[in-house]
Amino acid sequence: MKSPSMPSASLTGRVAAVFIGLALAFAVHAQGNLEIDTPAISALRKAMQQRHAQLAPLYASGAVGIAADGTVSLRDAAAVPLAQRAQANAAVAAENADRAALYREIARANGHPEWEGEVRRTFAQRWLDRAQPGWWVQQGASWSRK
Amino acid sequence: MYREDGMNPAARWLFAAALVASTAACVTINIYFPAAAAEKAADRIIDEVWQLREGAGSAPVTPPAAGGTK
Structure with a gap:
């Protein structure tokens, strides 16, 4: 079923890394500031x-x-x-x-x-x-x- | 080099897992009180209300023309 092709795995890794990076960036942002400008x-x-x-x-x-x-x-x-x-x-x-x-x-x-x-x-x-x-x-x- | 289309099932599964993980991360962040951020917000407001750091000239609201009320 699975095709263990290396390029694809590394692509998956990259995609996952991007998502984790985005999540972390969002986390840092959310943690860094509270909204006080309403x-x-x-x-x-x-x-x-x-x-x-x-x-x-x-x-x-x-x-x-x-x-x-x-x-x-x-x-x-x-x-x-x-x-x-x-x-x-x-x-x-x-x-x-x-x-x-x-x-x-x-x-x-x-x-x-x-x-x-x-x-x-x-x-x-x-x-x-x-x-x-x-x-x-x-x-x-x-x-x-x- | 890599084919962007036609992701294999494993890749798609990981993609979905990453999405779920990032969503979960967002939710987690918002459940707990962000103490450091709150302290920063408090300091910003206290600076403004007590007009501290006047030497830096960074007072966002200058109340010079507000004389003669009442």
Whole structure:
């Protein structure tokens, strides 16, 4: 039945090699990048970037800290003048809403809504790692100044 | 040298096997959470939101004309 001709076998080998190569290339690509450029995600990124101007002084004063769960937290309201406290609260709430939406949208944009929790955990770790010196960060349940 | 047409049954079988294998590879990749890719994505977004790496001048969105809101 089979004709064990060498040229054909080597052709088969080549075809298989090409396919395995393509699969690997795709794997590397898929592993290398998550989709974060959808309109929804871009809008959230932009909103968060603009809000950062308002939040940065609050991070620096210690009023707001980088929480362990991928959110920000008003940890010392007394550090904010009373007149600005409502604004600070609103900024924190808006930021956390955007962050929750961001994690959800990234998971969804990549076809795996169930990844939301892992996306959140990954971001939480990176926010903490990259917080600037002087900012307050939460490790476990306790807060410390970076 | 090689005949592209008229693949012998063994070649065709291997071809099919390779196809199945590559498809399976794609599925496998997407089942597991791509932690390294997620970290890269997080860093990209954090750079942008916190406007880090300003020295490189690579800020994708420059908000200079956004003054005077409210």
